[in-house]
Amino acid sequence: xxxxxxxxxxxxxxxxxxxxxxxxxxxxxxxxxxxxxxxxxxxxxxxxxxxxxxxxxxxxxxxxxxxxxxxxxxxxxxxxxxxxxxxxxxxxxxxxxxxxxxxxxxxxxxxxxxxxxxxxxxxxxxxxxxxxxxxxxxxxxxxxxxxxxxxxxxxxxxxx
Numbered sequence: 545x546x547x548x549x550x551x552x553x554x555x556x557x558x559x560x561x562x563x564x565x566x567x568x569x570x571x572x573x574x575x576x577x578x579x580x581x582x583x584x585x586x587x588x589x590x591x592x593x594x595x596x597x598x599x600x601x602x603x604x605x606x607x608x609x610x611x612x613x614x615x616x617x618x619x620x621x622x623x624x625x626x627x628x629x630x631x632x633x634x635x636x637x638x639x640x641x642x643x644x645x646x647x648x649x650x651x652x653x654x655x656x657x658x659x660x661x662x663x664x665x666x667x668x669x670x671x672x673x674x675x676x677x678x679x680x681x682x683x684x685x686x687x688x689x690x691x692x693x694x695x696x697x698x699x700x701x702x703x704x
Contacts, residue, residue: 635686638686
């Protein structure tokens with residue numbers, strides 16, 4: 545082989561290795577951006593997190609309630625997040641805030657166990673420069689057997 549072909553082969557091999565490493569890293573870290581859910585539940589009709597907590601009932605009858613305060617929910621101000629879970633033994637509870645129509649970055653918080661099925665945390669919503677924004681607050685519940693996702697939708701103003 546002549547030297548230019550050898551260099552070209554090494555460059556091609558390096559590119560292939562780099563692409564393989566990117567694919568492996570993407571696979572390993574994909575649950576951070578796209579959480580796995582074995583079950584997705586829907587909140588009850590009429591849910592308005594700006595006024596009160598919202599509830600969802602899982603197929604086996606377990607209930608989950610999410611409350612975010614203060615009311616109405618502001619942006620760029622401290623929020624209290626409370627999830628109350630009855631009928632399911634949760635190993636880990638997280639809440640993921642995502643813009644419904646715009647990527648607002650990674651905004652996930654692990655809620656800490658408090659007492660009797662209650663999980664607490666503090667959060668802050670970033671401001672959206674385009675105005676009023678629709679958010680999806682997905683409650684992620686991990687049990688011994690499955691991953692449950694419950695998406696709660698609400699709107700937040702441009703400014704707090």
